[in-house]
């Protein structure tokens with residue numbers, strides 16, 4: 001049988017595989033080849049979610065997903081109309097990968113192993129006759145108009161493809177996108193997202209492991225304020241509140257060279273007035289009680305003791321002997337504790353690149369380039385990124401599926 005079109009999918013990650021599988025199942029006449037630079041495919045799927053792969057988020061409607069994307073929200077709105085989180089769950093379940101929802105909405109395979117996802121994707125590729133070529137890094141693409149594309153590998157080998165999907169993920173360096181710029185596409189400068197904060201001289205040193213379920217991080221001199229669980233680490237702060245701040249502030253942090261001052265609010269749900277009146281009441285009702293012995297507002301004991309230390313409230317002080325100044329300082333340390341950020345650390349569970357192919361140059365209903373017919377894009381190579389929680393894979397599955405569907409339906 002002569003296959004009618006040669007399709008090249010560049011990048012053997014989540015987006016590349018979803019695109020390749022969808023093309024192959026939509027049009028059995030197309031020969032689909034995945035070209036992967038590394039010596040194995042689906043490397044990020046393997047390490048994702050601490051080896052468990054947070055496949056997606058429990059979100060019955062696209063409107064639940066969209067607010068979780070600092071970049072790409074309105075583009076994704078059109079993509080998610082075609083393939084959303086519920087479709088991802090159904091897709092995997094139909095192929096024998098049952099997913100479970102955790103308390104915070106993240107979805108994982110019931111096996112708690114990313115290998116289950118990999119086995120499914122590789123099994124499908126095998127079933128559908130998708131060729132997977134590892135060690136095939138693409139160096140350059142030449143656009144040949146109506147005759148398709150010539151793809152040159154780093155090895156010097158050249159292949160001809162009628163249509164292409166570029167799903168190469170994010171690159172930390174701008175120059176790494178040059179081969180895509182050469183085809184006329186604009187690259188929104190890449191910066192990292194989803195990192196934790198280094199605070200070498202933070203007020204919570206020695207309290208590693210302490211966490212509070214709801215705190216708030218503010219970046220001084222900006223409007224960035226994000227809340228959620230907060231964790232004290234060896235090098236500074238981590239946890240969802242920090243990751244959210246890093247995602248929404250990815251560009252601001254890059255501009256500041258990752259040097260700035262933060263303010264941490266440990267009790268964002270208690271307004272200052274209420275905090276002050278509760279402290280005053282406590283001072284009156286428990287005047288002889290040692291302040292350090294009874295942490296207020298369910299704050300972890302060691303954190304409370306540290307706040308007292310920074311507020312000049314001595315270990316053996318009873319409430320009655322705390323001066324007004326001490327109360328004022330305590331309020332500051334609870335609501336607006338300052339900490340100087342100096343650098344960032346990669347969050348090992350998940351990190352992504354903000355920036356990439358400019359979205360206005362793509363059609364969100366097909367994922368096809370508006371500049372180069374026959375060229376499609378999917379996944380993190382686009383200027384789309386989400387916060388942590390399964391949103392980044394969801395964007396990769398959906399954009400891959402949409403590209404695959406439309407490419408697969410294109411004329412043979």
Ligand SMILES: Cc1cc2nc3c(=O)[nH]c(=O)nc-3n(C[C@H](O)[C@H](O)[C@H](O)COP(=O)(O)OP(=O)(O)OC[C@H]3O[C@@H](n4cnc5c(N)ncnc54)[C@H](O)[C@@H]3O)c2cc1C
Nearest residue numbers: 011013014015037048049054138169349379380390392393
């Ligand atoms: C440690 C870690 C954990 C993560 N955990 C989660 C998680 O649990 N949930 C979640 O939603 N997101 C997670 N993410 C983010 C998620 O992995 C990515 O957003 C997602 O993998 C993007 O998929 P992709 O296919 O676009 O890109 P990638 O997965 O990066 O795949 C791109 C592929 O293209 C290949 N490639 C690059 N250049 C070339 C070239 N020139 N020629 C040929 N091949 C090339 C790369 O080698 C790679 O295999 C995590 C990220 C990291 C780093």
